[in-house]
Structures are given as C-alpha cells and as structure tokens.
Amino acid sequence: MKFCSNCGAGVxxxxxxxxxxxxxxxxxxxxxxxxxxxxxxxxxxxWQGRLLxxxxxxxxxxxxxxxxxxxxxxxxxxxxxxxxxxxxxxGARIELLGAFSMISVPxxxxxHVFYRARLQDLAFEPGVESLEVALFExxxxxxxxxxxxxxxxxxxHWFADRSRGSFGFHAEDIK
Amino acid sequence: MKFCSNCGAGVxxxxxxxxxxxxxxxxxxxxxxxxxxxxxxxxxxxWQGRLLxxxxxxxxxxxxxxxxxxxxxxxxxxxxxxxxxxxxxxGARIELLGAFSMISVPxxxxxHVFYRARLQDLAFEPGVESLEVALFExxxxxxxxxxxxxxxxxxxHWFADRSRGSFGFHAEDIK
Numbered sequence: 001m002k003f004c005s006n007c008g009a010g011v012x013x014x015x016x017x018x019x020x021x022x023x024x025x026x027x028x029x030x031x032x033x034x035x036x037x038x039x040x041x042x043x044x045x046x047w048q049g050r051l052l053x054x055x056x057x058x059x060x061x062x063x064x065x066x067x068x069x070x071x072x073x074x075x076x077x078x079x080x081x082x083x084x085x086x087x088x089x090x091g092a093r094i095e096l097l098g099a100f101s102m103i104s105v106p107x108x109x110x111x112h113v114f115y116r117a118r119l120q121d122l123a124f125e126p127g128v129e130s131l132e133v134a135l136f137e138x139x140x141x142x143x144x145x146x147x148x149x150x151x152x153x154x155x156x157h158w159f160a161d162r163s164r165g166s167f168g169f170h171a172e173d174i175k
Numbered sequence: 176m177k178f179c180s181n182c183g184a185g186v187x188x189x190x191x192x193x194x195x196x197x198x199x200x201x202x203x204x205x206x207x208x209x210x211x212x213x214x215x216x217x218x219x220x221x222w223q224g225r226l227l228x229x230x231x232x233x234x235x236x237x238x239x240x241x242x243x244x245x246x247x248x249x250x251x252x253x254x255x256x257x258x259x260x261x262x263x264x265x266g267a268r269i270e271l272l273g274a275f276s277m278i279s280v281p282x283x284x285x286x287h288v289f290y291r292a293r294l295q296d297l298a299f300e301p302g303v304e305s306l307e308v309a310l311f312e313x314x315x316x317x318x319x320x321x322x323x324x325x326x327x328x329x330x331x332h333w334f335a336d337r338s339r340g341s342f343g344f345h346a347e348d349i350k
Contacts, residue, residue, distance in 0.1 A: 002182075003180050004178065004180070005180045005208070008184075008185070011180075021248060037247050039286060071209070072211060072286075073196060074210060074211065075281050077279035078286060078346065079346070079348070088195075102253065104252035104253050106250050107250075109249040109250065111247075111253060168344075169274065169343075171274035173252040173254070
C-alpha cells in the first residue's frame with residue numbers, strides 16, 4: 001500500500017500510538033490502514049461415499065484437483081460462502097453438515113475452513129474456474145495431483161474420520 | 176475506498192470481468208481492491224472451573240465484560256492470535272486446548288473464533304485495553320454485562336458442554 005484509499009495522499013509505514021505493529025498511516029487524513037488474513041471457505045461434498053473434486057482452470061495450480069473453495073465475501077456467513085463457492089466452481093448444490101477443518105497458512109496470510117456436505121443431486125458441472133468436476137472414491141482419488149496442502153490434509157482427515165466412524169473438527173497449521 | 180492504494184488514482188466501483196460482485200477498480204493501474212471479512216480470535220481461559228474475563232477500557236462496549244479477543248494479524252496462526260490477544264488484554268499466559276467456537280457476524284463482516292485454554296498461572300493483569308481482569312464461576316458471571324453476543328454464546332456453549340462432560344466445536348451465525 002503506497003497511497004491512502006480514503007484521501008489519495010501518500011502513506012507512511014510506522015507503528016501508530018498504542019499499537020504494536022507497523023501499519024500504513026496517512027498523515028493527511030489520519031486513516032490507519034489495517035491488513036488482515038483472509039478466510040478461504042470450501043466444502044467436502046459427498047455422494048454415497050464418494051467426494052466431489054474440481055480440476056482447476058485457473059492459476060495458481062492450473063490443472064490440479066481441489067475441493068471447491070474460495071475467498072469469503074463480505075455480508076455472508078462461513079456456511080453461505082462454502083455453499084456459494086461449491087455452486088460457482090462445481091455447479092453443485094449441497095446440504096451443509098458441519099464445520100470440519102480450519103487450517104492456518106500464515107505464509108500466505110490465509111485461514112482455510114472446510115465444511116462437510118451432502119451433494120443434493122448429480123447435476124453438477126464445471127464452473128468457469130474448473131476444467132472438470134468428478135466424484136472420487138478414496139482409492140481412485142488423485143492424491144498426487146491435489147492443488148493445495150490444506151485440501152490434501154482435509155481429505156486425509158475426512159477419510160480417517162470416516163474409517164473410525166465419527167467426524168471431528170480439525171484445527172491445525174501449515175508453516 | 177475512494178482512491179487506489181497502489182497508484183493514488185480515483186477508483187470506480189463496478190463488477191470486474193469474470194467476477195460476480197462490484198469491486199473498487201482502478202482504471203489507471205488496473206488494480207482490483209478486494210475487501211473481505213476479518214477474523215477475530217480469542218480464548219476461553221480456565222482456572223479450576225473459573226473463566227477469565229476482561230472488562231473493556233475501549234469502545235465499543237466500554238465497561239462491559241468480554242473474553243480476551245481481537246483481530247488476527249498477518250503472519251500468524253489462529254492459535255497464535257488467540258494467545259497473543261490473551262497476553263495483550265489480560266496479561267495472561269495460556270495453554271491452548273482446542274478450537275471451540277466459530278461464529279459468523281455478517282453485518283459487521285467478521286468471523287469470531289474462540290479456543291478453549293488453560294490458564295498457566297494467576298499472574299494476570301489488565302492490559303491497556305482492559306479496566307480489570309477477573310476469574311468467574313458460572314453463577315457469578317456478569318451475564319447481563321457481556322460486551323458481545325459472540326462472547327455470550329461461546330460462554331453458554333462452554334458451560335453447557337462442561338455440564339455434559341464433553342467439549343464440542345460450535346459453528347453458528349448471528350444475523
């Protein structure tokens with residue numbers, strides 16, 4: 001950030017009074033510009049033991065497989081964001097079953113949250129950000145072509161929890 | 176947002192190509208400025224069945240009681256943010272026990288996440304944002320003077336879960 005988004009003047013980077021971290025501070029209008037981590041929301045859509053994955057049509061990780069997920073928007077809840085991204089990327093309507101994983105990725109300033117979900121029908125189709133969308137059993141899942149570590153971790157937890165007959169909540173970090 | 180934080184030119188608010196929502200778009204340098212919900216991280220510090228609350232020395236809700244919590248910063252994990260806020264607001268060192276609640280508050284574009292925690296010692300003291308810090312049993316808790324609904328909900332879930340002998344994870348919304 002080089003300019004104040006409120007008044008257009010140049011900003012300085014320094015620790016404001018009473019704060020502990022340097023911020024973009026505008027001496028012209030007094031604005032302090034905070035930058036915080038972003039939430040990425042997604043779902044784990046299940047249909048009779050198989051999970052729905054999308055093959056990415058965009059960078060980063062073009063051509064790799066992912067769970068439907070994307071940046072949470074203002075004016076929505078975490079569950080609404082997960083369902084919206086699933087509809088946008090996989091054309092899929094889901095019933096949310098519960099929050100399942102929350103994974104901090106501090107080196108990109110993101111927190112990824114995935115909900116367990118039940119696919120409502122088989123009328124899914126790739127959205128503009130997906131090359132294809134398909135259902136996978138555990139044995140046929142493209143483990144070596146998963147786009148992001150948060151997705152791989154979430155999938156591993158899901159199958160492990162299913163094996164032991166009980167789904168938990170998994171909070172962890174990728175550093 | 177009125178000006179581009181990258182080049183200082185005026186921004187227009189419109190839907191960029193391939194997007195679904197209006198964004199602050201800069202025609203001078205091509206930047207698109209996204210605004211997303213913020214994460215608030217906090218803890219539920221326990222000491223022998225009592226919980227640590229802070230009485231706020233700042234607005235909003237000056238003088239009301241809250242769990243230690245605040246905006247997550249870049250370059251940290253959710254757990255690190257919860258522990259840092261607890262140290263800053265209550266001077267308290269905690270051991271994190273697990274993620275406990277995640278509550279969307281879409282009308283302020285925030286998601287509040289609280290971790291269960293064990294207080295490591297009784298050497299707590301109010302930070303600059305707190306008037307006082309104290310331990311409360313369930314019966315003596317200032318229920319009518321709780322600062323935020325996310326904190327009240329989290330406290331209710333905590334005591335209910337303790338009563339039934341098992342702590343779960345609680346994802347919900349305040350609309």
